[in-house]
Amino acid sequence: MTDLNTIARNYITAWNESDAARRKALLEAAFTSDVSYRDPIMQGDGHDGIAALIDGVQQQFAGFRFSLKGEPDGFADRIRFSWNLGPEGAESVIEGTDICVIENGRLKSVTGFLDKVPAASPR
Secondary structure, three states: OOOHHHHHHHHHHHHHOOOHHHHHHHHHHHEEEEEEEEOOOOEEEHHHHHHHHHHHHHHHOOOEEEEEEEEEEEEOOEEEEEEEEEEOOOOOOEEEEEEEEEEOOEEEEEEEEEEEOOOOOOO
16 A cells, blocks of 8 residues: 555655755656646756755745645555645745655656646736
8 A cells, every 4th residue: 555645755755855865866756757748837847856956946936935735645656645745844935736646655757736826917
């Protein structure tokens, strides 16, 4: 039986890791080598592609942290979990839900949905 909580926590931990060497090990533990990531804003493939996405998010949202929102659920080779992104100890600025395919306890594909995004400021 695949531990859905561990899979979701590993995913969040990888997105929060700012040290490239430590993140590489976390990516290898959380994702298959041929992982595919897609959401409405960005996409990436493989560990290098996911690392580039994480770098971009960390630069754009410096000091923000991901956290799990609620409990992950799933069946067969699928997992669904929601997350928050915001300053630690403050209300989240962005929230999303990811639906993923699991292979041998790691994520093979991630499809992300953005549930809450900041409103664009008027010009």
